[in-house]
Amino acid sequence: MTDAVLPSHPAIPTTTPMGEAVRTRPQPRAKIIAITSGKGGVGKTFVSANLAAALTRHGLKVLVLDADLGLANLDVVLNLFPKITLHDVFTGKAALEDAVLAGPGGFSVLLAGSGMVEYSHLTPEIRAKFLQVVEAMAPRFDVILLDTGAGISDVVLFSVSMADEVMIVATPEPTSLTDAYAAIKVLATQQKRQHMRLIINQAVRPGDGRAITGQLQQVLNRFVTTEDGQPVRLLHMGDIPADPAVRDSVMRRQLLLQATPGCAAALSVAQLANKIKSMLTT
Template identity: 65%
Template sequence: MNDRALSPFDHVHRAWVIAVTSGKGGVGKTFVSANLAAALAKRGHRVLVLDADLGLANLDVVLNLYPKITLHDVFSGTASLEEAVLQAPGGFSVVLAGSGLVEYSRLTPEVREKFHSVVATLVPRYDYVLLDTGAGISDVVLYAVSLADDVLVVATPEPTSLTDAYATMKVLATQQRRRLLHLVINQVRRSGDGKLVSQQLQQVIDRFVVPQAGEPVRLVHVGDVPSDAAVQDAVRRRHLLLEALPGSAAAQGIRGIAARIEESVSTPA
């Protein structure tokens, strides 16, 4: 992992592409994507978040943005990619997708080609590109993840979330031969719970995921986001947490995750 030679993008300088994904919806994946982008931007990086949930996009809701031009306009040829790039609160850029458009919920050859073209055009311009994917293991989600250097799986401590997170990891390990997966546990109620959950998932992976060429699948726990009333308040008001309540426990958790991701990229495994 952390090998640019494995990437489908060939540039001397290009962004490190991170797919932020989850096994199921409702675990705070888009919240993590947006606030992680803000945290990385505050660390001096050029960051863009691409809404890769082509059928049920909601990054615009989290950021309280009302785009006139979306990724769907770029795909249809009615607008350029440059016109679709917006500045978000928090000092990063976004390309937003519309919601409820069935024609982009399946990975047709046309969608594959256009999605790849968009990401390839963006990566020379930024230090980090975050792909806020849909939930689950649909072909569109898996294709978006396949374009990333690293994968960040977001889960909560709930049993259904962990079961679906494991299923997603197993697919990524077997179909895409991912040997390193990053994990964030959201809505953690007690200190240490996230680490414990990560260890339990690693044990299941070690037991049931058959490694390719003898290489084990390593799960890296990069941090937790504590259960915090500030999160619900920010989401309800459609404010970025790191902007509205930067001193909250959840915001501090996000900043810690950003620091660990930055460190893992600068010192690859």
């Protein structure tokens, strides 16, 4: 395990004279994308890690930030054993630069501590520090992927609130789709999101994701509207097919794009990365 080398950048203020966190918008600034889900166990962290590797292959500087502060597992997926985590940064035991690691796919990683009960509910102090971390990293990368927890807890909602784009990962299972709808509804009403993007993982048949997106859009049209009275737009980003190679790579703690880059799921992740790269230039 080696430390990531951070690009140099001028210092930027992240607090007011009164000590309040503010969202500065330095240029250039990373596109911040939240990878979230309504239900746990849908492959959200798998998507975040492999998507980061695919984006890195496009020559982009990518950071994956483990935003599931209390139940972090990005380190497990990437087979990393961090000595310093965001917990150490928040408590002042370590500098932020020392917590940034090099991931196996060439991207950078900021890992959170696992089993930290104090992060089950965010205090104003932790919110401010979390925001400062994201703002400090934003000028140094092209893309920041926030690998959030599942559901609609205050930790998840605050993490998502920092993102420019929201991508919801779901599977075709009814419970996953029900929870995905609940998350979309909360994000639309509380954060005034006018559009969100959907990734269907473990798709069984080609076209599953587009059909599911259409069905969810119909429900949103009936029950969820934005401030201007328009329905929330749900954009289909793509499907990742059910593929035994995924389970094999997860069990071996390897990136799918490195272990079996030619499998169907890996090719689908690469297509997702192509779409995201197109988003960056529009």
